[in-house]
Amino acid sequence: MDRLLAQLSQSLDRARTLDELARPLLEMLQTVTGLESTYLTEVDEAAGEQHILFSRNTGTIELPEGLTVPWADTLCRRALEEGRTQCDDVPARWGDSDAAAQLGLQTYVSVPVRMGDGALFGTLCAASAERHVLDTDAENVLRLFAHLIGYHIERERMIDQLRRANAELATSALSDALTGLPNRRSLEQELARMLARAQRDDRALVVAFIDLDGFKTINDQHGHDAGDRFLIAMARALESVLRGGDLVARIGGDEFVVAGIVPRENPEAAAKVLCDRLADATVGQFDLGDGRRVDYAGASVGVVLARTGEIDAGAIIDRADRAMYQTKRERRGLRS
Template sequence: MSDLLEQLSASVSSAQTVEDLTRPLLEMLEAVTGLESTYLTAIDEAAGLQHVLYARNSSAMQIPEGLSVPWNDTLCKRALEEGRTYTDDVPGCWGDSEAAQALGIRTYVSKPVRMGNGALFGTLCAASSESRPKAPQADRILTLFAFLIGQQVEREQLIHQLLAANEQLASVAATDQLTGLPNRRALTSALQRMLAQGWRLNLAVQVAFIDLDGFKSINDTYGHEAGDQFLVAVAQRLQGVLRADDLAARLGGDEFVVVLTDVGSPEDAAVVTDKLLGAMHGVFTIDQLPIIISPSIGIALYPEHGHNAAQLLRCADAAMHHAKESGRGNRQFYDPSMDASALDVLRHERLLREAIADGAFELHYQPQVRLSDGALQGLEALVRWRHPERGLIGPDEFITFAESRGLITPIGRWVLREACRQLKAWQAEGLAMVPVAVNLSALEFRQRDVAAEIAAVLRTTGLAPQYLEIELTESVLMHQTGQALDTLNALKALGVGISVDDFGTGYSSLAYLKRYPIDKLKIDRSFVMDTPGNADDVAIVTAVIQMGRSLQLKTVAEGVETQAQVELLRGLGCDQIQGHVVAVPMEGGVAGEWLAANTAVR
């Protein structure tokens, strides 16, 4: 029996699929029962059939895999109805079963395979053409094996459901729902791949930024529905001009981008762009009304004007604005003079370096509350820069620039220390016994000592590890491998929480959610802001919440601003919310007053 248990343990721990688990169990079942044919069936009651999924035969009697027999004619159905699990005289008990007669079954033992909700999946059976006595422990072993298979079936079905939801989420998140074209996120990813191919094959790539001149007048004159129909028609016309390897995407509003691969020269690029201009200058018919509009097109080329997607899109955008300033309805190639002066960039960098040296940053805190009762669950620390000329500016206006200039690490370290210090101070006053969330950039995450640095900050500030959460974006996790897992495991060993920020805007991969020790999914505000009126966004939010619940991860919706959104998220089972409906981000003093006034610690 001990050998059997060892085999069973090994089979259960290594099984990835129902088949992986069932085949060794059938072999063990033969050894336990002494019956030479063991098999697993699936029951399709709607079709009235029973199917043999997997079978093991060690005698002349063969029960083939793939065999289908009428459910009403099976021994399994009779055994279930009579509550009989064993008989050594099948002809005497159930002589009317044509399937049993055809197979020559005389001894038969079976147990139903059920899933956790009690639903019948099939039966686990053993049979022989000879009369065999009932083996000791056969009932117990058969019951155990049937239970284990039922659990594996349920797990496999859940994984299939999650994968389907994940595919739906990825598809919706990457597509412009009006035109069916790739959206901005999908464009950036696809363009980066096309640039990588261009680098490998030494091919030029053209990025054309298209803006429709006077589009607002269509909405104002004919209405937004006509405007939407016009945008769909523009998308179709663009696709009709492009080659199979080219790409058209909609950024939003009346802005489109076309990416052309294998462009031979600037002259060739001009010829192709002129075809786009010609196609767009034609008459569009919307609701039997002729509409004529012109596009302004800006062109940037790889490698002349940039080596990554962000650079080329910026350059093409600058060229498009130059086309508008040059009379509209034309195309312009990017020229460095179209950019802001390089001196402005250097000055911006100098101001940011001075801000780091002078500590010209401050943190604002935004509460996260539990939907079920409004109890405070956490605070997110959001950095602001006290700009010497523009006043207080948000992270969207300087974080990306700081990353590009190698300045994000000192900013990130200051944010971490200050957030931990402030939370510890509040806790000393009896406030905010909840974690504070701090965003970690990709550059900081790649540092090999990031876990050690966080541990040092916790020791210095005296903050307990369970009161710190680290927020990472999906792209950070997707572009890391073993080092990411090591770092996350080190953080979890410290007791620090880990959240995926802006979930749904990147890869939304079920694989990394299962692989990494993640605690929370934060639903990006871009999916929340148009709910409950936008059905596509509601579908995305629903899928994320269901995915989180299935994987036992907390879900936090960002950017919640209305009571209607609160009710929708509560109904969908979202755990926590964050947004103006709770409180705007507040500087430390105001946040402390908010904590005291709301008595949120429960």
């Protein structure tokens, strides 16, 4: 028993996954029970199925990993319903089981693996073609192993939930909640990477600042819900004209930024093409919901190129912002 406890302690210390825990436990379970097959299953009661996740077979009985069987006809389910841990005469007790007969089972032991809330995860089982009677110590070890497996699965699920929650938090910290686009923080981080990539590849970075002229009027006339729908629709319109590798972000109420890498040869022409493409994308009729639509004359777009050796993403955004205001003044002059 001391040796078993030492092996168990080592297995628990080393195990980082269910695989790393289950396999040494199945091996130890064979030693404790003297049975030739040990295995861990998962039960899907909703689907009515039982799956063998891990198994160890050293005799004539072969219970392969990955095997799926109907839960209703398993010896595990019968043992669970009868409150029975072991049976040393399977043909006499469960003679109507075709699976048991085909495998030639004589001895069968099974304990449920439960989660912290008592929900059934699966079973920990052992079987043999020979007749064996487990003593109390062996039964206690079987229950202990089942408890440890349940605890480990619970811990793995909790870690997975924490990882997903952290990933969601990280995403939300870098995303605009309304449009799902990157926010200013995310934009500045990505611009720094794009600047480094553009300089490494001897290319140019172009940054466009977009301001939705007249957005306050849409909000005032149609309400904030309609304004939100307009912003979402505008985000999708800007996304629709991006090239592969381009980036669009929402950095304020009605302000967006687009960035892309263009060839070093004549980058001013590429910047103008981007400016025109973005401006055209913002013109048109947009759905505000509830059957309402608005004819929008387009946004003001300002475009700049990153200077050679420039590394301050915030400074580039500010220059693009000033270029946008110059466009806005020119558009107002045209309309006056």
